[in-house]
Amino acid sequence: MKKMGRAFLGAGLAVSMALVSACSSGAGTGNQQAQTPSSSLAAGEPVELVLGYPVLGEVPADIGSVEAEINKITLRKINAKVKLSRTSVSQWAQQRNLILAGNEHMDLFVTSFEDYERHASKNQLLELDELLTKEGKDIAVVLGDKLKAAKIKGHIYAIPTHNFIEAGTGILLRKDLLDRHGIDVSKIKGTNDLDAVFETMKQKENLLGVAAPNGQMPMTYAIDWLNYDPLVDSLGVLPLNSKDMKVVNLYEMPEYVEALKKTRSWYQAGYLPKDAVNAKTAPPDLMKNGEVFSIFQSNSVFLQDSLSSITGRQLVKVDLQKPVITTKEELGLMWAIPRNNVKNSQKAMELLNLLYTDKEIINLINYGIEGKHYKKVSGEVISRINDSGYSMNQPFMFGNRMLTYVLEGEDPALRQEYTKFTASFQKSPAAGFLPSTEAVSTEVVAVKNVLDQYRKALETGSVDPVKVHPDFVKKLKAAGIDTIIAEKQKQLDAWLAQK
Template sequence: MMSKTKRVLALVLTVLMAISMLAACGEPQPSSTSTTPSTSASASPSSSADPGTTSNVPAEKVTIKWMVIGSNVTDDSDVMAAIEEYLADKINIKLEMIWGTWAAADSERLLTSLNAGDPIDIYFTCSWTPNEYSAMARRGAFVRLDDPNNNLLEKYAPGLFESLHPDLARAAVTDGAAGKGIYAIPTYKEVGQQYTWDLNMTLLKKYGFTVDDITNYYEFGPILEKVKQGEGKDFYPLNAEPFVMERMANSNDLVDAESLLAFYFDPVDPSKSEAVIKARYLTPEFEKYCKKTREYFLAGYINPAAANGQTMGPARTAAQDAAAYAIGTEVYYPGYEYQTGPKRGIEVVYKPAQAGIISTTSARGSMNGISTASKNPDRALQFLYLLNTDPKLFTMLGYGLEGVHYAKFSDDEVIRNPEAQAVYNPWLAGLGKLTQLPRIKGQAPWSVFEDFNKACKGTPILGFAFDTTPVKDQYAALVNVRKEFADALTAGAVDPDTELPKFIEKLKANGMEEVLAEANRQLEEWKAAQ
């Protein structure tokens, strides 16, 4: 396997050398520009706390275990060995990664492991997994990093938060078991989020449609009908991720990890929205969505696999990879079209369904918390600090080893080896500060991230997090009710005229209105404290 990998890299490097020789004989090459932001004085560690200072390196090596999701890694031995060697004279740790995929079971495993008090030092956490950040902080699962009695951030990560987007730092503050403070390190990626329609323009143009024809969800019928007629009965033109599609159709965002509550925002200017929380499934907007989606489902526009949480993801990905769709859903990632178009062999356009927003959900979209079960929280934080300030370390963890997993194309661009990437492909946005990395050739420049973040607008409830503890019994029961009905309804697989009333009746019987009242009570309290 490895000998074949090296032959592939050798070929890649030979091609790159030839390209550079030809370029040297032609026009002068522009000087390369580093994509790594300069470190401000406030973000520079003092010598007494610098984890990279040899004189401060602990004599005893410890193992730091980190559990993440979203990755495709089956062989990390070479990378971990190189990282251990690199860190030997910095913080002297051995890193052990526990790589999870996007499977629901891997997401649940984070919570199961935390609850069990497993000897794991760092956990991925966020606003949308079962081990939701604020809930875990309240439960005492994560170490408070800015505890006034033992401020680990000041000791081991000085200036780190000053180098982040201000809304990331703001959203990291939450009410936890050790008081209001910071319980996880956000990863610096896109701060906002934008719901977009994933358009297969190659196919849409074939049937005479332009980007301007794609307006809003409730008017897709004629477009989907024409594509379906042309492509055949086994073709599903609407590549649905139903829960996302509902938010796109109705301009709302998550308030809680289980999607029971929603914040509806102005699609043009989210900052001007009314600061109120609604029970998603009790709204007339949800009923309207269900009826239209049922119409699309019966017409054969939506793959029946979308109605099952276990089959939806694989079916959606397969349709994307095969370019077997006309319109899909996507929570936009800046520059995504640079990657997906070439990969699918089509022209891909991401058309915004609404303006981009910065919400608590998006700003807490990717974080890493240190477990209170960790025996070495100081060393764990030293590692996270280095990961977010040392481009070489992050490049090794994110891309692998130069000459094995990737080759340099220029000072700030790399070409990844497809064979090596097949066994080592971490989810970069779940790890650390993305702008430290050299770009993959053909990827959007990191300035696209900055422009995207500047264009997104904060919602009036940015920073608010609902604490379900006062209504925990009702909330737990409601989650089970949602699981019984919501998948099928949001995919259009069942008749909303009969199933939605049953769903609403069960929600009300199990305390939905009490949970909603508690959420808005907390919101009013939060607003008064701002």
């Protein structure tokens, strides 16, 4: 999703940007206007706060009862009622953009490192510095120095989640089928070793080798030789083996071309679904339903345990792309207050503060009501109740993940092991670099239109890259990708000179 995962988030998790001077120029008036309480609020009437975010699977049928329980807490603590999002991930981007372009009520919404700068450049986000020092003071304690990475021109417009960092990618394989066919997973060292395994599953199980992504995480994340710092938006990337810090066009990299050929071979062999380009169902749901042999995700501590718990199948993880800390990992998913849509920004920040400090609310959002949607196994360990009407598999999205329960099947020592997991991470030399696309905004729009037209079909193997890729690159250049890369290189050089 981003990472839905992350990916979500990625996720999509899963999955657009720009950096800004307009943010600070208009912040004063918008901030004062948004923070002016109405007479009804002054009289003590509860505020309704709308929380906007994508639901990665189906919208839970019993979301209303969870909302009611959350409101018992928020009415008592901040005199507010909360309305949770009912927006599926497939509709989220369009609905979010429509809301932000108008004045429909929304008080908090989840964005990401990719979209942060774009929203800020359009003056759609409220400056949060003053709110953080008053209504959100506990957030700064939780996040510490991580808040510094969120500054644009000296101001904070969105707040990163306190999360387990997801870096690199892993592919999760069904253990029962590996065992049934005598496949030694230790011999699967990378992407090319998956071909023979996928063929076995196709021939002997009549099963798709791997799920096609349904969000923003591209299929190329399953390719272990493709390692680069996306420099936020992948419109100009930094290869991790770069000696001269030169920004290059990802879509012209030889490694990218080889990645397209690999996914094409999987598609032609029948390891991917024929409608991969139109995939709608989340990969964990496909695994749960027994429709695929493997899924790939952003790598994280105990990834196989958490996905085994979610899918109800024992999974084995094979690492693919290397874990690298980039600006993406430093910022990740973020929560913002939309300038033109919020009705009371103080109350919005008070709710956000609870998302980083209130364990009961965090676990209600993620797991529902104890005894109805999940049961306590021991201590902090819980198990879901099947068909309970509420299953929200996205704890990475809400405030402070460190407050969430541990699902049965996950190691209770999750947080301690996380420190070990991140110890070997490579850090990109450009980590923390947040480029501005303000000067090339026209080219960014044009290039993204080309990407929307070509990228998913190419990256799921749905079209022949030998025939289509040259035209793809030609249209990227005509749209101005080289201009974007030159601007990003200029900014990266200036950023490096200041370090």
